[in-house]
Amino acid sequence: MSAVLSCSGLVSGYLNRPVLHGVSLDIPQQGVMALIGPNGHGKTTLLRTLSGFLTLRAGHISLNGTDINRASVHARVESGLIHVPQGDQLFTEMTVEENLLMGAYLCVDGAEVSNRLNEVFALFPKLKDRRNQMASGLSGGERRMVGIGRGLMADAKLLMLDEPSLGLAPLVIEQIYEALGHLRQSGMAFLVVEENPSRLLSFADSLCLMDAGHIVWRGTAEEAKSSGDILKTYLGGQ
Numbered sequence: 001m002s003a004v005l006s007c008s009g010l011v012s013g014y015l016n017r018p019v020l021h022g023v024s025l026d027i028p029q030q031g032v033m034a035l036i037g038p039n040g041h042g043k044t045t046l047l048r049t050l051s052g053f054l055t056l057r058a059g060h061i062s063l064n065g066t067d068i069n070r071a072s073v074h075a076r077v078e079s080g081l082i083h084v085p086q087g088d089q090l091f092t093e094m095t096v097e098e099n100l101l102m103g104a105y106l107c108v109d110g111a112e113v114s115n116r117l118n119e120v121f122a123l124f125p126k127l128k129d130r131r132n133q134m135a136s137g138l139s140g141g142e143r144r145m146v147g148i149g150r151g152l153m154a155d156a157k158l159l160m161l162d163e164p165s166l167g168l169a170p171l172v173i174e175q176i177y178e179a180l181g182h183l184r185q186s187g188m189a190f191l192v193v194e195e196n197p198s199r200l201l202s203f204a205d206s207l208c209l210m211d212a213g214h215i216v217w218r219g220t221a222e223e224a225k226s227s228g229d230i231l232k233t234y235l236g237g238q
């Protein structure tokens, strides 16, 4: 199956601080890849590099076969490469609906924007009920839904999620992953940074373990399950 995203030899970081040291991965169409590993070893930096927020110092990135090494953040968003950052980063003094509409800032077709909004509301009915509420008054789970929904408003083809279950209660995590499961069935591909082992192993097709800016292990979810060391060291010993 062809890759929705391929990258090879990625080197990037912050000013004089290199973080990624030659990262390569391929995400198949409709595939779900999880990035795991200890804190501070480059997972978020990889997402920022793929989405264009950080400058690539070396390596190649292609999206659906097209080289995007020099593409702007806007151009990547327009191609459907969407990064939902850790911590939601909502506009707290705007309503739920206004936050969602921000995700469609590149779309000038009002009917299309309306369709996308209805799709987000169908996926997260709570957001429809709260559409006129300020984002500052939302629960953690509702904020997460808005963050993901805003990414979907950009017509995502590959959704890069940075710790979607972080800080949420088990029941809410369940709801979020149920929605992600629906998106997956509709053909969405995912790159997910996640530390929640049970969610990860049931949702991801493949896992990459990042350590000190390198991918040091990769395998299927089944292989991860049968690898005691991986589970014990990086996924909480299940």
Ligand SMILES: Nc1ncnc2c1ncn2[C@@H]1O[C@H](COP(=O)(O)OP(=O)(O)OP(=O)(O)O)[C@@H](O)[C@H]1O
Residues within 6 Å of the ligand: 014, 017, 019, 037, 038, 039, 040, 041, 042, 043, 044, 045, 046
């Ligand atoms: N804006 C920044 N400026 C400088 N250094 C940064 C910045 N953001 C992250 N770093 C550093 O880059 C390294 C990799 O951080 P990164 O956030 O990519 O790790 P991570 O694996 O995603 O971990 P976490 O789950 O804690 O976010 C760390 O040493 C971190 O301190």
